[in-house]
Amino acid sequence: QVQLQESGPTLVRPSGTLSLTCAVSGGSVSSTKWWSWVRQPPGKGLEWIGEIHHSGNTNYNPSLKSRVTMSVDKSENHFSLKLNSVTAADTAVYYCASQDYDYCWSVWGQGTTVTVSS
Amino acid sequence: QSALTQPASVSGSPGQSITISCTGTSSDVGGYNYVSWYQHHPGKAPKLIIYDVSNRPSGVSNRLSGSKSGNTASLTISGLQSEDEADYYCSSYTNINTYVFGTGTRVTVL
Numbered sequence: 001q002v003q004l005q006e007s008g009p010t011l012v013r014p015s016g017t018l019s020l021t022c023a024v025s026g027g028s029v030s031s032t033k034w035w036s037w038v039r040q041p042p043g044k045g046l047e048w049i050g051e052i053h054h055s056g057n058t059n060y061n062p063s064l065k066s067r068v069t070m071s072v073d074k075s076e077n078h079f080s081l082k083l084n085s086v087t088a089a090d091t092a093v094y095y096c097a098s099q100d101y102d103y104c105w106s107v108w109g110q111g112t113t114v115t116v117s118s
Numbered sequence: 119q120s121a122l123t124q125p126a127s128v129s130g131s132p133g134q135s136i137t138i139s140c141t142g143t144s145s146d147v148g149g150y151n152y153v154s155w156y157q158h159h160p161g162k163a164p165k166l167i168i169y170d171v172s173n174r175p176s177g178v179s180n181r182l183s184g185s186k187s188g189n190t191a192s193l194t195i196s197g198l199q200s201e202d203e204a205d206y207y208c209s210s211y212t213n214i215n216t217y218v219f220g221t222g223t224r225v226t227v228l
Contacts, residue, residue, distance in 0.1 A: 036217075038164075045121065045222040046156070046164065046207050059215045062119060101169045103211045104154035108163035 002027035004096050004109035012090075012116050018083040022096030022109055029072055030054045033099050035079045037070070039092040040111075047092075052079055086116045122147060122208055122220035129226040130198045138223045140191040140208035146218055148189035152211035155184055155193045158222075159204045168193060195225070203227045 008020035022035070029035065037049040050060035052070040060068050069082040083090060093113050097105035123141040130136040140147065140155075147153055155168035166175055168184035171191060181196045191210070195202050208220035 038219075046158070046209075046219040048209070048217040048219060051217075061216060062214070095163060101166075101173075101175070103150075103152035103217075104166055104169040104209065105156075105164075106166045106169075106175060108165075110163055 002098055002107050004098060004107055006094060006096050006109045006112040008112065008114070010112070010114060012086055012114060013118055014087055014116055016086055018081070018086050018090060018114055018116070020081045020094055020112065020114070021078050022080070023078045029077050029079055030074050035072070036097045036105060037081045038095045038097055038105070041089070041092040049081065088116050090114070091116045119146075119212055119214070119216060119218045122210060122218055124208060124220040124223045126221070127224045127226065129228055131228045132198055132200065134198050135194060135196045136198060136225065138193045138206055138225070140193070140220045142189050142210055142218070144189060146210040146212040147186065147191050149213055150211050151186070153184070153186060153191040154209045156207045156209065157204050158207060164207065198227055200227050
């Protein structure tokens, strides 16, 4: 069973870049899965950020597309998220997630809280 | 893409059945049988409870069931129990190769 663990800075300055990594254990990031990022701002609902395949193909939320970059590191068996030009609106719990079934997410990381503040 | 529309809250007494709706458009819910549902307890990771409109992952209670009609998907919880108290989100694949979540529904067991 694949397990996921997010890591990265918990505090990011406004206009800076949010960078998170999701470590994959119990499986390979080079599998046929798509690897996703989802976030939840305080008091709000879930928001899909985007997904990446080990081939490097990506799909991003149109509302975030101009600021998002995702990548896969096969040697480290992890995938990453970068979100630039952040504002307070990007403060959220960030989850990484993967698919056992197509078109949904059955495996989730525990989530990591990122605060954008000066 | 706009979030799918869910009622903000639904409540029921133990043993009752409740249904949560999830309304989208022909570009997402109505166009694909790729609607999934998640149970989310605060402070924990979301849990997949329904995929492909009506399929339950292994280990998920058969008290939970999903369906779809047109642009609206639904989640029904039968025999409501205190452990069902949580937030519930639907999600759908879209015609631009993205995903969209619902606005979320808080379920309260009275």
